[in-house]
Amino acid sequence: xxxxxNGKGKAKFDQLQAFIEExxxxxxALMPVMQKAxxxxxxxxxxxxxxxxxxxGVTLSEVYGVATFYxxxxxxxxxxxxxxxxxxxxxxxxxxxxxxxxxxxxxKVEVGKTTPDGKFTLNATxxxxxxxxxxVMMIGDEVFGRLTxxxxxxxxxxxx
Ligand code: FES
Numbered sequence: 001x002x003x004x005x006n007g008k009g010k011a012k013f014d015q016l017q018a019f020i021e022e023x024x025x026x027x028x029a030l031m032p033v034m035q036k037a038x039x040x041x042x043x044x045x046x047x048x049x050x051x052x053x054x055x056x057g058v059t060l061s062e063v064y065g066v067a068t069f070y071x072x073x074x075x076x077x078x079x080x081x082x083x084x085x086x087x088x089x090x091x092x093x094x095x096x097x098x099x100x101x102x103x104x105x106x107x108k109v110e111v112g113k114t115t116p117d118g119k120f121t122l123n124a125t126x127x128x129x130x131x132x133x134x135x136v137m138m139i140g141d142e143v144f145g146r147l148t149x150x151x152x153x154x155x156x157x158x159x160x
Pocket of ligand 1: 086087088089090091092126127128129130131132134136
């Protein structure tokens with residue numbers, strides 16, 4: 001989905017423009033401007049990357065390079081609930097692949113994608129830092145641990 005600079009998205013682009021003007025002369029402005037852009041839009045589609053590049057006088061490929069290098073940046077619009085299933089070693093050996101598969105089946109969505117109703121985004125993530133609870137997933141800020149595939153329908157139902 002694209003964001004219209006002159007339509008509904010205008011207020012957001014204006015807000016980003018103001019921040020770019022504030023930061024433009026600072027060294028290393030690209031990271032904070034991209035973080036701000038993600039805070040404003042929730043993700044960094046091409047039109048937002050282009051706007052940042054034009055605003056700071058850098059190339060689009062420079063912006064794209066940073067956006068894809070750092071995992072904090074999200075390039076696609078996210079669902080209302082973002083699910084992250086840990087695929088780190090401890091979780092993997094305790095069956096996180098089966099958790100991920102069950103979620104994909106339950107939500108009828110591929111890993112890395114968002115359901116058509118915009119409710120859920122399903123991601124596979126690195127270690128979430130709570131390996132003692134393996135296998136672990138997060139939905140938004142909430143952590144779910146020691147999961148079995150049969151836990152999934154009940155948990156998902158709470159967020160529908
Ligand atoms: S490996 Fe899953 S939380 Fe660390």
